[in-house]
Amino acid sequence: MERIRIYELSWQLAIAIVISYVFIIAILPVGALFTNAFNNGWQGFVKDISEPAARNALVLTVKVALAGAAINGLLGLLTAYVLVRFEFPGKALLNALVDLPFAIPTNVSGLMLLAVYGSGSPIGKLLESGGINISYALPGVILAVTLVTFPFTIRAVQPVLEEFDLEMEEAAYCLGASRLKTFWQVTLPSIWSGLLSGVVLTFARGLAEFGAVVVVAGNIPMKTQLAAVYIYGEMESYDPRGATSVSVVLVLAAIVLLVALNVFSRSYRPEFPEILRPRHFIQARRVKKHAESITSTQTG
Amino acid sequence: MQSLSHPLKPAKALMIFIVLGYFFLVIVLPIAGMFAGAFAKGLSAVGERLIQAAALHALWLTLIITAITVVLNSAAGLLLALLSTRHRFPGSGILDGIINIPFAVSPVIAGYMLIIIYGPNGLLGWFFASQGWKVVYALPGMVLATLFVTLPFVFKEVSLVLQEIGIEQEEAAALLGANPWQVFWQVTLPGIRWGLMYGITLTIARSLGEFGAVLVVSGNIINLTQSATLYIYQSYADFDYISAYAVAAVLALVSFLILICLEFIKRKRGVNTGGYRVAKPDQKLFRQ
Numbered sequence: 001m002e003r004i005r006i007y008e009l010s011w012q013l014a015i016a017i018v019i020s021y022v023f024i025i026a027i028l029p030v031g032a033l034f035t036n037a038f039n040n041g042w043q044g045f046v047k048d049i050s051e052p053a054a055r056n057a058l059v060l061t062v063k064v065a066l067a068g069a070a071i072n073g074l075l076g077l078l079t080a081y082v083l084v085r086f087e088f089p090g091k092a093l094l095n096a097l098v099d100l101p102f103a104i105p106t107n108v109s110g111l112m113l114l115a116v117y118g119s120g121s122p123i124g125k126l127l128e129s130g131g132i133n134i135s136y137a138l139p140g141v142i143l144a145v146t147l148v149t150f151p152f153t154i155r156a157v158q159p160v161l162e163e164f165d166l167e168m169e170e171a172a173y174c175l176g177a178s179r180l181k182t183f184w185q186v187t188l189p190s191i192w193s194g195l196l197s198g199v200v201l202t203f204a205r206g207l208a209e210f211g212a213v214v215v216v217a218g219n220i221p222m223k224t225q226l227a228a229v230y231i232y233g234e235m236e237s238y239d240p241r242g243a244t245s246v247s248v249v250l251v252l253a254a255i256v257l258l259v260a261l262n263v264f265s266r267s268y269r270p271e272f273p274e275i276l277r278p279r280h281f282i283q284a285r286r287v288k289k290h291a292e293s294i295t296s297t298q299t300g
Numbered sequence: 301m302q303s304l305s306h307p308l309k310p311a312k313a314l315m316i317f318i319v320l321g322y323f324f325l326v327i328v329l330p331i332a333g334m335f336a337g338a339f340a341k342g343l344s345a346v347g348e349r350l351i352q353a354a355a356l357h358a359l360w361l362t363l364i365i366t367a368i369t370v371v372l373n374s375a376a377g378l379l380l381a382l383l384s385t386r387h388r389f390p391g392s393g394i395l396d397g398i399i400n401i402p403f404a405v406s407p408v409i410a411g412y413m414l415i416i417i418y419g420p421n422g423l424l425g426w427f428f429a430s431q432g433w434k435v436v437y438a439l440p441g442m443v444l445a446t447l448f449v450t451l452p453f454v455f456k457e458v459s460l461v462l463q464e465i466g467i468e469q470e471e472a473a474a475l476l477g478a479n480p481w482q483v484f485w486q487v488t489l490p491g492i493r494w495g496l497m498y499g500i501t502l503t504i505a506r507s508l509g510e511f512g513a514v515l516v517v518s519g520n521i522i523n524l525t526q527s528a529t530l531y532i533y534q535s536y537a538d539f540d541y542i543s544a545y546a547v548a549a550v551l552a553l554v555s556f557l558i559l560i561c562l563e564f565i566k567r568k569r570g571v572n573t574g575g576y577r578v579a580k581p582d583q584k585l586f587r588q
Contacts, residue, residue, distance in 0.1 A: 003479065004479075005472050007479060007480045007481065011480070014379055015379070015383055018379045018383070018396070020378055021372075021376050022376070022380070022395075022398065022399065022451075025444070025447050025448055025451055026398060026399070026402065026451055027398060027403055027449065029413035029414060030401060030413065032406070032413060032416045032417045033409070033412070033413045033416060036416055046529060048333055054336050058586060060405070072486050075318070075319075075322045078315060078318060078319060078322075079322065079323075081315070082315050082316055082319045085311060085321075086315075086316060088316055090402055094319075094320075094323060096559055096560075096563050097323065097327055097328075097559075098528070099559055099562060100327055100331075100555065100556075100559060101327070101501075102505065103505045103509070103555035103556075103558045103562075104509065104510030104551070104552060104555045105409075105508070105510070105511055105528075105529045105532075105548075105551055105555075105561050106509065106511050106512070107529055107532060107533050108334070108509070108532060108551055108552060109330070111328035111334060111536060111544060111545070111548050112333060112334040112548075113330050114343045114345065115333035115334045115336070115337045115545070116329050116330050116332075116334075117330075121333065147326050147330070148492075150326055156524070164556070173318045179311075179349065191506045204404065207406070208404075208405070208406035208407070208409075209498060210406055210407055210408045210510050210511070210512040211407070211511040211529075212357035215533065215536070225404075228406045228407075228409070228512070229408075230406045231406075231408050231409060231412060232512075232515075232516065235412055235415070235516065240412075243412060244412075244416070247406075247409040247412060247413075249404055249407055250405075250409060251404060251406075251409060254403075254404035254405065254406075255401070256403075258400070259397075260402050260405065287352060297510065
């Protein structure tokens with residue numbers, strides 16, 4: 001009895017320590033940021049974020065994050081599909097490479113992009129003669145965000161696609177749907193939740209990006225200055241109110257996105273594809289079985 | 301067999317081609333470019349830059365910060381995961397949300413929040429200053445920043461595994477007379493070990509590579525608070541490209557190692573989910 005009491009007490013002590021740890025590491029800083037931002041009331045906050053440089057940085061950040069989410073959403077979906085469905089030499093290596101942007105420091109990612117696409121490199125010169133600047137320009141910012149958020153969509157779609165029952169596709173195909181129609185009406189609706197969470201995470205990460213962007217695009221107000229870079233620039237000034245208010249906007253946006261995603265993925269139940277109502281499904285299975293029995297008798 | 305002997309269908313070939321191009325342009329080419337940049341003046345130039353005092357100090361500092369972070373956040377993440385999955389208490393619902401906040405906060409903002417609190421004009425900064433303790437622009441601030449950005453990793457991985465394996469084994473051990481400490485060491489920990497390893501590896505990767513948060517709180521003082529990523533940033537800004545690429549190449553090599561570890565753990569986890577399979581009753585025995 002006495003021993004049990006000791007275990008209970010030590011567990012409670014450990015919990016008390018770890019909760020205060022979370023308080024010091026996470027809650028206190030975020031709380032301080034929010035109280036600081038509203039020091040001058042709601043109007044002061046609105047005034048801070050409607051300064052031209054701040055507003056521009058925020059608008060540009062949303063645009064760049066959207067561009068990154070669009071590129072990585074489309075190509076990430078394709079990549080996940082290819083990695084799950086097709087067999088080809090080098091697939092395992094490709095699959096392991098997907099996580100590389102998570103493992104590499106963000107400013108090293110920026111440096112890598114400059115090494116290849118920067119104005120000093122052969123490819124950079126070629127691009128510049130074609131009118132596309134990467135260093136200190138918008139395409140470079142988008143490229144940096146694309147690289148840093150590369151894994152999200154792929155890693156979100158892959159497991160859903162792996163779980164997806166191939167027989168559903170086969171059934172639709174047997175019923176005469178074209179491959180494109182099968183993908184559009186059977187596959188896509190089933191992996192929709194994975195794709196959405198991948199794209200939302202990509203967008204949220206794009207909003208926050210700093211390291212790769214500051215290396216590739218520098219800190220040119222109104223031109224390549226993203227919100228996180230704006231915060232870094234303002235922080236050093238005498239009155240860092242703009243930095244505080246823009247920080248609050250970014251943190252709130254990210255929290256809203258993540259909470260919405262969480263609520264959505266808990267309530268979401270994938271619908272059974274329209275063209276595969278149970279009757280058809282059973283029929284398709286029968287067709288498939290019949291086809292298999294024919295081939296087996298032929299070979300046997 | 302059949303699909304291998306047949307030539308690729310055009311649509312399939314096109315899809316693979318696009319994916320390969322995407323990988324090549326976004327991942328493979330930049331990495332190759334960076335290594336080419338590092339070795340542009342030969343291997344000895346890279347070695348020379350790496351043994352400069354500032355470079356060595358930066359790598360050493362990164363190592364120290366990573367070590368402290370891994371110890372503290374692994375212990376905290378493990379305890380928090382046990383707390384969140386094994387105990388119900390008022391406010392347990394928002395605990396997950398709070399621990400995941402660092403995922404939503406830009407690293408620059410993470411550093412900036414620490415300046416607001418511990419900076420010279422900060423809420424608690426005056427107190428630490430009066431005691432003669434330096435938090436911001438010194439090692440403690442850099443550690444605090446890294447602790448913030450890596451807080452969720454171990455917690456997230458371990459709670460996923462804890463939810464998956466359930467509590468039946470733990471209950472059985474307790475009923476057979478094991479004390480809570482024995483239950484933890486002999487039942488819970490073996491079950492979650494690969495999840496824990498995965499979380500720790502992610503924490504190491506993020507601590508080694510943290511840039512934004514550390515840049516803001518450290519003040520980037522050479523030979524003092526300059527970590528490896530900051531050294532790369534500074535060298536590049538000073539047009540010392542070889543030094544920047546050399547240290548970046550070292551970090552990239554470590555990233556490859558980390559990727560290999562992650563892949564290894566994933567495979568281990570797939571094959572063996574921690575000894576829990578042994579205890580499952582044999583269905584055939586019960587059917588007789």
